[in-house]
Amino acid sequence: MALDKNLIAKRIAKEVKNGYYVNLGIGIPTLVANYVREDIEVEFQSENGVLGMGPFPFEGEEDADIINAGKQTITTLPGASFFDSATSFSMIRGKHVHLTILGAMEVSQNGDIANWKIPGKMVKGMGGAMDLVASAENIIVAMMHTNKEGESKILKQCTLPLTGVGCVKKVVTNLAVLEVKNNAFYLLERAPGVSVEEIQNATEGTLIVEGEIPEMSF
Amino acid sequence: MINKKVNNVEEALKGVENGMTLMLGGFGLCGIPENAIAELVKRNINELTCISNNAGVDDFGLGLLLQKKQIKKMISSYVGENQEFERQMLSGELEVELTPQGTLAEKCRAAQAGFPAFYTPAGFGTEVADGKETREFEGKMYVLEPAFKADFAFVKAWKGDAAGNLIFKGTARNFNANMCGAAKITVAEVEELVPVGELDPNNIHIPGIFVQRIFQGTNYEKRIEQRTVRKNQ
Numbered sequence: 001m002a003l004d005k006n007l008i009a010k011r012i013a014k015e016v017k018n019g020y021y022v023n024l025g026i027g028i029p030t031l032v033a034n035y036v037r038e039d040i041e042v043e044f045q046s047e048n049g050v051l052g053m054g055p056f057p058f059e060g061e062e063d064a065d066i067i068n069a070g071k072q073t074i075t076t077l078p079g080a081s082f083f084d085s086a087t088s089f090s091m092i093r094g095k096h097v098h099l100t101i102l103g104a105m106e107v108s109q110n111g112d113i114a115n116w117k118i119p120g121k122m123v124k125g126m127g128g129a130m131d132l133v134a135s136a137e138n139i140i141v142a143m144m145h146t147n148k149e150g151e152s153k154i155l156k157q158c159t160l161p162l163t164g165v166g167c168v169k170k171v172v173t174n175l176a177v178l179e180v181k182n183n184a185f186y187l188l189e190r191a192p193g194v195s196v197e198e199i200q201n202a203t204e205g206t207l208i209v210e211g212e213i214p215e216m217s218f
Numbered sequence: 219m220i221n222k223k224v225n226n227v228e229e230a231l232k233g234v235e236n237g238m239t240l241m242l243g244g245f246g247l248c249g250i251p252e253n254a255i256a257e258l259v260k261r262n263i264n265e266l267t268c269i270s271n272n273a274g275v276d277d278f279g280l281g282l283l284l285q286k287k288q289i290k291k292m293i294s295s296y297v298g299e300n301q302e303f304e305r306q307m308l309s310g311e312l313e314v315e316l317t318p319q320g321t322l323a324e325k326c327r328a329a330q331a332g333f334p335a336f337y338t339p340a341g342f343g344t345e346v347a348d349g350k351e352t353r354e355f356e357g358k359m360y361v362l363e364p365a366f367k368a369d370f371a372f373v374k375a376w377k378g379d380a381a382g383n384l385i386f387k388g389t390a391r392n393f394n395a396n397m398c399g400a401a402k403i404t405v406a407e408v409e410e411l412v413p414v415g416e417l418d419p420n421n422i423h424i425p426g427i428f429v430q431r432i433f434q435g436t437n438y439e440k441r442i443e444q445r446t447v448r449k450n451q
Contacts, residue, residue, distance in 0.1 A: 047319060048245040049389045059447045064248065064440035065376075065388035071246040071299075071443040082388055084395035084423075085245070085271070086327040089320030093338065112343075123307065123316070124298030130346060131320030134339035165343030 001193045002174040003216075008142050010035040010218050012101055012172050015140055021045055023092065023132060025102030026070045028142040032101055043079070045097055047088050047128040052080025069128065092128070093135045100136035102129060104143045104168075106158045109205040111168040111180045113141060114160035126163060133164030145173035145202045152204035154178070154185060175199050177216060184208045189216045219414055222432045223380040227257045230405045230433045234263055234370055237290075241326065241371040241397040242270040242280065246299070246443045249390030250279050253407045253435045254372035264288040269366055271295050271322060271393050273303045278441055287311070293366075295319035299443065318346060321363050323393060328365035329400035330428065335364040371401035374435065375424070378408035382426025383417055391423065399428030407435035 003011065009031035016022055016032065018040040024030050033053075036042055044053040046068040053068060054075040062073035076082075091097050106114040113133055116126040133139055146152055154171065171178040176199045177189035184206040187199060192215050200207055224230050231254065234240075240258075244250030258266075259282050266289050273292055274281035283289050284302050291313040297303050306312035317325070318340040328336055337360035341347045351362040373394040376387035384406055386394060398404050411434040 046389075048248070049392050056446045056448045058450050060450075062442060062445055062447055063388065064442045065390040067246065067248050067389055067443070069245075071248070072446040073442055073444065074446075082386075082391055084386075084391050085319070085323035085393045086396045089323050093320055093340070120308075123304070123314075125294060125296040125316045126318055126346075127296040128319035130318035130344065131338075131340040134342060162344045 020098040027103045029101040111166040114158040133167045141171045145175040222382040237265040238369040239267040243373040243394030245392040251372040251374040267291040269293045273297045325366045326396040326400045368401035371397040371404040382429030384424040406432045
């Protein structure tokens with residue numbers, strides 16, 4: 001069974017380790033915060049200028065001056081801090097943030113990512129994504145394996161304008177966990193009940209399958 | 219104390235003319251200079267180049283200037299919340315320069331700090347780097363990005379004093395702090411203009427030297443773009 005967005009987020013949450021500062025992108029990545037183990041210390045950074053982000057406020061307690069990068073009202077946790085945009089990107093560019101989790105429209109087997117523009121159709125802008133992917137040591141992409149037409153988004157080469165080159169290390173989709181290296185996608189885990197063949201069929205890029213591929217655990 | 223206080227938004231915007239390049243603080247609708255934007259609309263100053271992370275929403279923030287077609291060119295990182303913006307961009311009426319958010323912030327900071335340009339890894343290998351100088355440092359590629367040059371910076375702070383000292387609240391600091399002193403004239407509007415001496419010098423976010431004019435803002439709407447809440451227990 002292919003994973004839904006919440007289960008993708010839950011699987012990615014296992015990659016979040018004790019002591020990490022983590023930047024979560026908009027969409028599935030935002031859900032990751034709901035599944036991080038409670039016995040580890042993690043701080044979430046939002047590039048609009050907050051470290052130590054907490055859950056959404058209770059009704060009536062929302063503050064227009066306290067939002068995340070998705071412009072949603074949020075709260076802060078004890079130990080949180082606010083800062084300006086240049087400082088925020090010093091944290092990112094300076095590699096002080098340990099893990100970046102973001103969405104993508106396409107990834108390619110050499111680690112390129114495209115997620116900001118569909119020429120002639122959708123031009124929303126890259127926001128902080130180009131800075132994040134150019135600098136983060138550890139980038140995990142959360143995405144659907146195929147588009148609505150069933151076409152693979154895990155490609156030999158991206159077709160859309162790039163956000164960054166050679167930067168993606170790991171991809172978690174509704175079907176699989178993939179490691180990106182040696183100009184290929186290495187299959188690490190399968191979604192429960194999804195066969196290697198199904199993953200192979202949904203992957204346009206080179207897929208390397210070595211030995212028995214375990215099912216994901218959560 | 220060098221007095222930066224002006225009496226109102228009309229005085230604060232003295233010298234703003236058609237065709238100028240303006241910086242406007244804020245992230246989404248958080249911390250935008252609402253009074254300055256309203257005055258730009260009222261005076262119908264047009265052919266503007268606006269440097270702002272976002273372009274407001276259809277009926278608020280910079281969306282108000284877009285509605286009246288006062289903006290010739292936008293320099294932003296993310297413009298996804300504004301349909302009129304998208305229409306003007308796709309039809310070619312509006313020139314748009316999309317810039318990675320960290321690069322946008324640093325182009326402000328570089329102008330503030332007197333750096334003509336800087337190298338950043340953001341955008342290397344993408345269309346953002348087209349036509350720009352690139353260079354390798356320790357095996358990694360970087361793109362040369364010039365500092366912004368702007369006529370006015372309009373910022374909004376929480377508290378300020380006549381010396382021009384500013385304190386921001388929450389995530390409303392964002393680009394506001396980086397734009398102070400990054401243009402020929404920086405105009406700060408504040409929610410609370412307090413008597414000089416009241417702000418603790420230890421807690422000033424932006425020293426007054428970066429601000430040329432400051433005024434007590436009025437009628438802040440502080441609209442929330444995405445109201446997300448938990449249910450009360």
